[in-house]
Amino acid sequence: MFKVIKFNRLLNYADGLDFQNKAFESVKNEEYDGMLLILEHTPVFTFGTGGGFDNFLMPKKKLSDLGIDLVKTKRGGNVTFHGPGQIVAYPIFNLAKLQKDSHWYMHCVEEVVIKTLEEFGIKGSRKPKYRGVWVEDRKISAVGIRISKWITMHGLGFNINVDKKYFDMINPCGITEFGVASLEDFGIDMEIEDIKDVLISNFEKVFEIELIEDDEKILGGRMK
DSSP: OEEEEEEEEEEOHHHHHHHHHHHHHHHHTTSOSEEEEEEEESSEEEEBTTBOGGGBSSOHHHHHHTTOEEEEOSSSSSEEEEOTTEEEEEEEEBGGGSOSOHHHHHHHHHHHHHHHHHHTTOOOEEETTEEEEEETTEEEEEEEEEEETTEEEEEEEEESSOOGGGGGGBOGGGOOSSEEOOGGGGTOOOOHHHHHHHHHHHHHHHHTOOEEEOOGGGGTOOOO
16 A cells, blocks of 8 residues: 655755655564655755765855755755745655665656646656756756665655746756756746645555555654
């Protein structure tokens, strides 16, 4: 059984990671085959195993003064931003129930966004050198994962109507030659909650699973 939980409030990164860890334990203990967490974060810069501190374009204290969290994570990749107006999807999937192949999994995560863009008449693509999903030379979705005991963590950030000023404070993912895009740049004006549903539907199609919606209380969260 695969579950999906949509959070109806902004979560700081620490709380989001706590929910990820609880989902990981539930999947590891075989309570579920997988869980998909869908949310938005309060403003945060995270950096992964690929480093990232050298890609901040202003002093870290200045970022702190602006109320932006800085968090080191165990995912792959470099520095990226999460915040309001960006859908974050954390698939906590047991690949032993799907396919024990990290490259296949990463391809599928990117494919979820590509298929979602297709539904809005937008052509998303991959770049051989960089992970994530692109519209021409602008990155619309960053992807960073971690796999432990064949269970996945972390995931993707999909820009919907995010304030791009935050991306001007960093070299996103360590990339300097390309830009950043949001769905709103292409004339898409939809409630972000409705776009979350489209994204969830494409997780089901790409991974060939059924996602059953449940409440965060199954992870010890509050009632909606």
